[in-house]
Amino acid sequence: MKIALAEPNERLGSFPSEATDSEPVFEARGLTVSYGDAVAVRDVNLDIGERRITALIGPSGCGKSTLIRCFNRMNDLIPSARVEGSITYRNEDLYSRSADPVEVRRLIGMVFQQPNPFPKSIYDNVAFGLKINRMTDDLDDRIEDALRNAALWDEVKGKLKSPATSLSGGQQQRLCIARALATEPDVILMDEPCSALDPIATTRIEDLMHSLKERYTIVIVTHNMQQAARVSDMTAFMSVQGSEDEGERPAGILIEYDATTTIFTTPSDPRTEDYITGRFG
Amino acid sequence: MTRINFEEELGKAESALLAQGGLVQTQLDRVLTSLQQRDIEQADAVIADDDRVDDLYLATQTRILNLLALQAPVAGDLRLVSAILHSNMHVERMGDLCVNIAKFVKNELPYPPNSPLMERLLDMGARAAEMLRSAMQAFAQRDVDLAEELPVKDDAIDKLNRGMLGDLKEYAGDEQSFEWAINLLLIARYLERFGDHAVDIGEQTHFLVTGVFKEFTDASHPVTSAAREDN
Numbered sequence: 001m002k003i004a005l006a007e008p009n010e011r012l013g014s015f016p017s018e019a020t021d022s023e024p025v026f027e028a029r030g031l032t033v034s035y036g037d038a039v040a041v042r043d044v045n046l047d048i049g050e051r052r053i054t055a056l057i058g059p060s061g062c063g064k065s066t067l068i069r070c071f072n073r074m075n076d077l078i079p080s081a082r083v084e085g086s087i088t089y090r091n092e093d094l095y096s097r098s099a100d101p102v103e104v105r106r107l108i109g110m111v112f113q114q115p116n117p118f119p120k121s122i123y124d125n126v127a128f129g130l131k132i133n134r135m136t137d138d139l140d141d142r143i144e145d146a147l148r149n150a151a152l153w154d155e156v157k158g159k160l161k162s163p164a165t166s167l168s169g170g171q172q173q174r175l176c177i178a179r180a181l182a183t184e185p186d187v188i189l190m191d192e193p194c195s196a197l198d199p200i201a202t203t204r205i206e207d208l209m210h211s212l213k214e215r216y217t218i219v220i221v222t223h224n225m226q227q228a229a230r231v232s233d234m235t236a237f238m239s240v241q242g243s244e245d246e247g248e249r250p251a252g253i254l255i256e257y258d259a260t261t262t263i264f265t266t267p268s269d270p271r272t273e274d275y276i277t278g279r280f281g
Numbered sequence: 282m283t284r285i286n287f288e289e290e291l292g293k294a295e296s297a298l299l300a301q302g303g304l305v306q307t308q309l310d311r312v313l314t315s316l317q318q319r320d321i322e323q324a325d326a327v328i329a330d331d332d333r334v335d336d337l338y339l340a341t342q343t344r345i346l347n348l349l350a351l352q353a354p355v356a357g358d359l360r361l362v363s364a365i366l367h368s369n370m371h372v373e374r375m376g377d378l379c380v381n382i383a384k385f386v387k388n389e390l391p392y393p394p395n396s397p398l399m400e401r402l403l404d405m406g407a408r409a410a411e412m413l414r415s416a417m418q419a420f421a422q423r424d425v426d427l428a429e430e431l432p433v434k435d436d437a438i439d440k441l442n443r444g445m446l447g448d449l450k451e452y453a454g455d456e457q458s459f460e461w462a463i464n465l466l467l468i469a470r471y472l473e474r475f476g477d478h479a480v481d482i483g484e485q486t487h488f489l490v491t492g493v494f495k496e497f498t499d500a501s502h503p504v505t506s507a508a509r510e511d512n
Contacts, residue, residue: 225355226353229355263356264355264356264359265355265356265359265360265492266356266360266492266493267356272356273356273357276355276356277284277354277355277356277357277358278284278287279284
């Protein structure tokens with residue numbers, strides 16, 4: 001089965017189609033998320049392809065972060081948040097009563113904008129999720145694997161007991177990625193993972209994402225359109241519809257979803273074109 | 282939010298391309314006149330003015346490379362940048378073809394200025410000039426329909442070019458006329474190539490507007506006018 005695009009784009013034929021030729025891991029249908037009375041995201045239909053990097057782009061307030069947080073139920077932690085519609089993860093309802101949020105977050109890891117290592121040693125940071133999930137057999141091996149997969153091992157192997165906070169920002173972010181990888185997830189969600197990093201650290205994370213997609217499905221929210229263009233296979237452009245001035249409550253909507261090459265060369269929707277070419281608003 | 286500097290630079294690149302097209306148009310008109318009138322002075326002027334064509338070509342090339350490096354254009358902007366880059370090269374080559382013809386005129390070979398041969402070449406030249414005009418107009422106005430007429434116009438030039446050989450048969454065996462006869466055949470070939478470049482610019486216009494790159498004519502699988510009309 002191929003990823004169902006909202007509007008099949010016949011022009012896709014001009015460009016490589018590997019991006020869209022993938023089994024969906026997530027299928028969001030009619031997804032609406034509200035915080036109290038405010039609708040953050042309205043009626044999103046979106047499939048996330050397996051072992052692909054999917055970028056969510058759009059202006060501030062369009063609901064990108066809200067959407068990505070739905071994929072591992074991080075919005076559960078916000079009392080006023082309400083999720084309507086459905087999201088399936090590998091054909092299972094992610095929001096069913098029987099779904100265990102801890103297991104969901106083990107399988108679907110998350111990396112945030114600010115590197116947020118625990119105030120513990122490098123070793124203990126990676127060990128943390130393993131201990132919670134009782135994955136403590138071969139602990140040292142698991143930690144080394146995770147640090148290697150996060151392209152951090154060579155830099156920290158001699159100082160695993162040092163505080164994680166002694167690392168540089170870019171290293172801390174890779175440590176957070178290692179922490180997410182340690183529990184053998186299936187999906188990694190990244191919410192602006194490079195916005196606090198310098199260009200060199202950013203390049204290392206981008207290279208890392210490229211190697212990680214051999215094994216993992218990645219969803220990334222980014223404000224940096226060139227980053228979306230560089231790293232992702234698929235790009236979803238979101239925007240805000242409606243304004244208070246027009247007596248309509250604004251809400252984030254999905255405007256266009258397609259192969260990244262298509263979005264950045266021949267987008268179908270003029271709103272996408274306006275945003276990515278810098279003529280928005 | 283608008284990108285004023287970017288828009289200005291992109292606008293200047295396109296204007297320079299259109300100006301270059303206008304200049305090559307003049308070059309073609311003058312070289313055809315010099316061919317017909319055996320006007321060496323005019324041929325010299327065409328060769329000298331090719332530097333102006335080259336200057337415009339280089340200025341556009343530099344401007345586009347800077348835009349790619351500094352502004353990272355995407356979507357419609359990227360297609361325009363790419364279409365200008367390609368079309369710029371085609372127009373420059375069309376200028377070079379005019380120079381080739383001017384060099385022949387300067388050789389002062391004793392070709393007959395009034396002959397069916399010359400009529401054929403001037404007919405081809407007028408059609409080539411019209412094709413360049415259409416190609417530039419289609420580009421400037423983003424007119425896909427006009428761009429798609431170019432291969433039809435090109436077929437007429439190709440047909441005239443193929444007839445050239447028949448015209449030349451009577452001269453080819455004669456030692457006196459052999460050299461200029463071969464050269465006139467080359468000029469027909471240059472004009473035919475001139476038309477091909479115009480078709481290529483039309484393809485760029487098609488890509489610019491639709492996002493689909495398609496060859497209007499495929500040299501390895503030629504489509505006849507009749508077959509095109511069937512479609």
